[in-house]
Amino acid sequence: xxxxxxxxxxxxxxxxxxxxxxxxxxxxxxxxxxxxxxxxxxxxxxxxxxxxxxxxxxxxxxxxxxxxxxxxxxxxxxxxxxxxxxxxxxxxxxxxxxxxxxxxxxxxxxxxxxxxxxxxxxxxxxxxxxxxxxxxxxxxxxxxxxxxxxxxxxxxxxxxxxxxxxxxxxxxxxxxxxxxxxxxxxxxxxxxxxxxxxxxxxxxxxxxxxxxxxxxxxxxxxxxxxxxxxxxxxxxxxxxxxxxxxxxxxxxxxxxxxxxxxxxxxxxxxxxxxxxxxxxxxxxxxxxxxxxxxxxxxxxxxxxxxxxxxxxxxxxxxxxxxxxxxxxxxxxxxxxxxxxxxxxxxxxxxxxxxxxxxxxxxxxxxxxxxxxxxxxxxxxxxxxxxxxxxxxxxxxxxxxxxxxxxxxxxxxxxxxxxxxxxxxxxxxxxxxxxxxxxxxxxxxxxxxxxxxxxxxxxxxxxxxxxxxxxxxxxxxxxxxxxxxxxxxxxxxxxxxxxxxxxxxxxxxxxxxxxxxxxxxxxxxxxxxxxxxxxxxxxxxxxxxxxxxxxxxxxxxxxxxxxxxxxxxxxxxxxxxxxxxxxxxxxxxxxxxxxxxxxxxxxxxxxxxxxxxxxxxxxxxxxxxxxxxxxxxxxxxxxxxxxxxxxxxxxxxxxxxxxxxxxxxxxxxxxxxxxxxxxxxxxxxxxxxxxxxxxxxxxxxxxxxxxxxxxxxxxxxxxxxxxxxxxxxxxxxxxxxxxxxxxxxxxxxxxxxxxxxxxxxxxx
Numbered sequence: 001x002x003x004x005x006x007x008x009x010x011x012x013x014x015x016x017x018x019x020x021x022x023x024x025x026x027x028x029x030x031x032x033x034x035x036x037x038x039x040x041x042x043x044x045x046x047x048x049x050x051x052x053x054x055x056x057x058x059x060x061x062x063x064x065x066x067x068x069x070x071x072x073x074x075x076x077x078x079x080x081x082x083x084x085x086x087x088x089x090x091x092x093x094x095x096x097x098x099x100x101x102x103x104x105x106x107x108x109x110x111x112x113x114x115x116x117x118x119x120x121x122x123x124x125x126x127x128x129x130x131x132x133x134x135x136x137x138x139x140x141x142x143x144x145x146x147x148x149x150x151x152x153x154x155x156x157x158x159x160x161x162x163x164x165x166x167x168x169x170x171x172x173x174x175x176x177x178x179x180x181x182x183x184x185x186x187x188x189x190x191x192x193x194x195x196x197x198x199x200x201x202x203x204x205x206x207x208x209x210x211x212x213x214x215x216x217x218x219x220x221x222x223x224x225x226x227x228x229x230x231x232x233x234x235x236x237x238x239x240x241x242x243x244x245x246x247x248x249x250x251x252x253x254x255x256x257x258x259x260x261x262x263x264x265x266x267x268x269x270x271x272x273x274x275x276x277x278x279x280x281x282x283x284x285x286x287x288x289x290x291x292x293x294x295x296x297x298x299x300x301x302x303x304x305x306x307x308x309x310x311x312x313x314x315x316x317x318x319x320x321x322x323x324x325x326x327x328x329x330x331x332x333x334x335x336x337x338x339x340x341x342x343x344x345x346x347x348x349x350x351x352x353x354x355x356x357x358x359x360x361x362x363x364x365x366x367x368x369x370x371x372x373x374x375x376x377x378x379x380x381x382x383x384x385x386x387x388x389x390x391x392x393x394x395x396x397x398x399x400x401x402x403x404x405x406x407x408x409x410x411x412x413x414x415x416x417x418x419x420x421x422x423x424x425x426x427x428x429x430x431x432x433x434x435x436x437x438x439x440x441x442x443x444x445x446x447x448x449x450x451x452x453x454x455x456x457x458x459x460x461x462x463x464x465x466x467x468x469x470x471x472x473x474x475x476x477x478x479x480x481x482x483x484x485x486x487x488x489x490x491x492x493x494x495x496x497x498x499x500x501x502x503x504x505x506x507x508x509x510x511x512x513x514x515x516x517x518x519x520x521x522x523x524x525x526x527x528x529x530x531x532x533x534x535x536x537x538x539x540x541x542x543x544x545x546x547x548x549x550x551x552x553x554x555x556x557x558x559x560x561x562x563x564x565x566x567x568x569x570x571x572x573x574x575x576x577x578x579x580x581x582x583x584x585x586x587x588x589x590x591x592x593x594x595x596x597x598x599x600x601x602x603x604x605x606x607x608x609x610x611x612x613x614x615x616x617x618x619x620x621x622x623x624x625x626x627x628x629x630x631x632x633x634x635x636x637x638x639x640x641x642x643x644x645x646x647x648x649x650x651x652x653x654x655x656x657x658x659x660x661x662x663x664x665x666x667x668x669x670x671x672x673x674x675x676x677x678x679x680x681x682x683x684x685x686x687x688x689x690x691x692x693x694x695x696x697x698x699x700x701x702x703x704x705x706x707x708x709x710x711x712x713x714x715x716x717x718x719x720x721x722x723x724x725x726x727x728x729x730x731x732x733x734x735x736x737x738x739x740x741x742x743x744x745x746x747x748x749x750x751x752x753x754x755x756x757x758x759x760x761x762x763x
């Protein structure tokens with residue numbers, strides 16, 4: 001009936017006794033009890049109480065009251081704090097003006113978050129400034145279609161978002177600031193080629209059809225891979241410039257009514273965003289802050305920052321403008337190049353060009369400059385000594401591409417609610433065992449600048465013993481719950497969701513009880529390695545990929561696809577109020593933001609206050625088996641014997657640590673044993689780091705996962721091996737098998753014997 005080991009220490013003994021006393025009921029499915037607690041009404045109790053089945057239902061219904069809730073008094077006190085109305089008020093203020101990274105609005109919102117932390121009673125609140133490279137448009141871009149015969153102008157793209165009466169913040173100068181972060185100033189005049197999503201396989205399909213993009217302007221649609229890698233792929237093949245447009249098949253009218261009549265993207269709406277080459281190295285491409293002592297080559301493996309951002313200009317575009325360009329291309333039908341996969345949702349015949357009778361003139365003016373961005377850091381010190389403390393990190397970025405009601409400030413509103421809840425606990429005399437950090441990042445939208453810089457400059461002093469990083473970004477843009485997590489964290493996620501579900505603090509959502517659980521290493525649905533990997537990527541990148549800190553990220557989103565106003569001026573309070581929540585019901589997003597705050601805070605409390613950290617490495621070992629099988633299916637000639645042996649050793653070590661640490665009553669261990677167990681459970685993820693990094697991108701050090709080199713958002717299992725296989729380099733693939741096996745074996749040794757130094761990740 002209950003999973004006692006996941007309970008707070010003060011409840012474990014009573015929980016175990018209670019489980020024994022009701023074991024004769026032989027009921028293993030906890031959601032049965034959930035249905036009783038949430039759905040039974042007094043008339044139902046009266047109806048059922050006279051029957052044997054009714055007695056059983058009543059026993060289950062009252063069991064939590066008689067035996068004690070699975071939530072501690074501290075947890076219940078916290079869960080009573082987050083409120084939909086205060087989340088609404090705070091989000092309304094945050095979305096009242098643009099706050100792009102490094103602008104005045106960014107600093108205003110940093111001050112607002114600092115003020116809210118201080119009002120809550122967070123003991124230590126500070127602003128952490130960071131110097132970074134940014135760019136902004138000095139003038140609007142130009143995209144003009146003209147005749148190659150007589151030079152006459154046929155069409156000048158608007159590249160501006162419409163003012164809407166429904167949306168009272170849409171009349172902003174940012175509607176004309178149509179640009180990509182880190183797109184250089186430049187110009188090009190050339191014929192145009194359509195390259196679908198701009199992935200390597202899309203360019204390869206064009207090449208097989210005899211179409212060369214060298215010397216052309218390439219137009220691609222958003223989706224399937226990170227926008228910066230679309231530009232990188234085109235640049236590598238000799239393109240002069242790139243136009244990236246939003247196709248209605250991906251987030252427009254193919255999904256439903258367009259904004260403001262519905263939530264989906266309208267013709268003028270366009271997606272801003274960074275075009276940094278994010279799969280090569282995250283963070284400020286220049287590492288401009290003077291506190292950096294290492295060279296860019298030592299950090300990212302490149303000689304100059306220009307190797308991490310495009311050399312050719314790019315422009316975002318709505319499908320209203322893109323339609324005209326696509327209709328002018330001519331040439332081979334897109335479906336003849338790669339089937340229906342090459343065809344979008346506009347009501348026209350998609351062709352690939354290159355355009356014959358028309359050319360496009362494109363120009364941008366986006367000067368670079370060094371600016372200071374503000375991170376906000378709140379700290380609740382733990383009661384453990386520094387040599388025993390293992391900090392718990394909660395992070396959300398605050399900067400936005402204009403207003404950011406969903407991305408990211410639904411998460412910012414949630415972070416403020418978490419801070420308020422922790423503040424109430426502090427006023428009641430609570431202190432966490434482990435130190436808790438509340439982190440509000442800037443610069444995420446340009447390339448994870450704030451989080452990466454803070455982590456790199458503070459790791460040795462603050463983060464060397466950090467146990468976990470819990471991230472939210474766009475925490476609410478729909479009603480379907482999804483979580484990406486290091487596999488060892490999925491057990492605590494499920495337990496937290498079920499415990500909240502059994503309480504009075506629960507809010508219904510579309511795919512309850514625990515949402516869609518993804519393996520953050522690869523974004524496979526857990527225990528289903530055959531599922532196609534999905535998009536991912538946020539501020540947990542530095543913590544997980546570079547420093548090996550177990551991480552978790554969750555959100556409520558739309559099951560039908562990316563929400564329709566992403567990175568536009570319409571990601572506004574008006575949109576999230578009308579369409580951001582359950583079934584697009586007005587106002588339903590704010591109860592979900594409050595509920596997300598409860599989940600997030602309860603996860604942090606469990607990680608901070610439970611004497612034994614609630615990691616489950618047996619699930620991690622199962623994931624390694626799936627990764628290995630997936631590689632074996634792709635490359636039957638690879639010798640995976642060392643890898644399989646290392647995974648087997650890790651399985652044995654995980655089973656052993658579970659029996660000696662996770663299933664041992666805390667009171668039976670002395671302090672040193674407790675510290676050792678927690679170091680095994682919480683620091684083993686560090687052992688998956690290779691100090692040399694992955695081939696061609698040494699900043700990414702995690703051998704189990706990294707963003708795909710040509711995917712950016714999406715992650716790949718065993719990325720070094722996968723990257724070599726994709727390149728057809730079997731020798732490198734075999735070398736990577738050895739590297740991965742070495743790191744998994746090191747993790748197994750540490751998990752089993754604690755023999756490796758906890759202060760070194762690769763010794």
